[in-house]
Amino acid sequence: MARRHTGTGPGSRIKIGGLLMASPPIIVAAVFVGFPIIVAIAYSLGHVGGLNRTIATIARGQHTVGAWDRMSLGAYRDVFTDPRFTHDLGVTIIVTLIATLAVTALAWVIAVYLRTTPEGAWFRSGVAKLISGLAVVPMFIPVVIASWAMLTFYAADGFIRSLCADLGFQGPTWGYTMVCVAIGLVWTNLPFATLMITSGVQSVPDALIEAARDAGAGLLTIVRTVIAPLTIVPTVIALTFTAIGTLGAFTMPYFTGPNAPSMLGVDMVSYFRSYNRPQQSVVMAVVVFAVAAVFGAFYVWANFRSAKDSGRV
């Protein structure tokens, strides 16, 4: 392998060597992510030959085409004329937006609090240590456990209702509702967003913040005019990841959500496993990919913009 003149020599052997070394994960991603998605899209359009033959022989309610250059939107029509799906799609998007905004807002509050805590202020630095520790706790807990914990906490006989009952009033039952799903998704996504945004806010130079403070700027002005513009990229990464994670969530809504409406992650698995209608399940997957692509494009754009700003491209 050409590993001799790393980085310095422009020899073509090094380039090929680097490409060879870098290729295994690329091949895995191409074979087990890119390829299945293309095959699945073909299947959703009615192509049941080739690699789709096995699944097509055991599936019910399929729409098929006879030639490779044809396509059938029958499965899409099935899915989109089902009022349950359109309702679930709406619910999924709303829950995704709410959870994503809540996670980002909470992460920002934590990050700004940490950044603006002066040294030596015992009360504030104690609080800062506590909340930054708290915010990463969910990363330590498997999602299945978190989902089950959320359900028992907000259930009819859970902590919230028990506490309210002891205080003498009727508390809300959020278990098996979309409220619990949204709360749970905020919970599971908080650590990543907090780490991203905190790390971004921390890297804003002290001098800039102090200069703004000397000029008489209040906290909100400093956040808006100094910190925020320098933290766009980490914020966008946090937003995108939370949104994509929420769109594809299965475990949290499966455990804590109602039977109907449910999020699309749950619908996809039940169409695939329980109803034996994989083609419709794949159609939903394609729809979810399309929604996620919008968020993903946003992420790539933000990252490229920052790379351009700092002269890395």
Place this chain on the structure above:
Amino acid sequence: MPVSTMVTKIARQVLTVIFVVALLTFIVGPLLWLAIRAFSTSWTYPRLLPDGWTLQWFGRVFDDPQLFSSIRLSIEFAITTLIVSSVICLPAAYAFSRFDFPGRRVFLIGLFATNAFPKTGLYVALAALFYAFNLMSTFGGVVVVHLLGTIVFMTWIPAAAFASVPRSFEEAARDAGGGRLRVFFTITLPLAMPGILVALIMSFLASFDEAQGTYLVGAPEFYTMPTEMYSLVLNYPRQVAAVFSILLSIPSVVLLMLVRKHVMGGQLAEGFQIR
């Protein structure tokens, strides 16, 4: 200090305390509420504590062969995934950070795109194809699903770690007569180790905690600890599910504690920015 400033200061501290208590309840409350149940004989609504205390449910879990085998299976999958992922991804991470080859950026972003597909949708697409490859309900099929969850961690974070090792260190060692491999193992690798460790542990846990893909591809042959939870909560007393939850959380808590400093110190965040 004027009275009005004092009042604002106290009001601000009271608000802060309320925020902290709310956050504490939101984050830790559900976990505590679940953990306490593992030690309870029974629990009557609306009491805030169980009716009595017991350890019997732990025995119940350890005596159940099915539950116990799921623990072993989870560890087997996690270790296999980690080995496969290391072999595939670590050399690539080094190449991404040290070599300049055509398409480097495109490939790096392309790898990242594997995370841009909502998980359940991706697994559904994958499962459809697994039927053709005879990978449905096989050990290999589950490993592939787990592997996909580790690729971004195992290339991006170590790549950032390798890139942060100054080239001048390596060049100095090489000038002093160190061979290429020796320089790598004595200079580059140790300096990049914190980042690699974070990646390894994140990957181990990604596999250990993976539930939805394992359920879709592995059931009914392979039930790992997380997928066992799906049926456990329906078929067993709630205390057994609580015990199982505690057991399933132990590896995550222990391993993440080990790298907590590096994760909080920005290794993870660093690894997710395109370079």
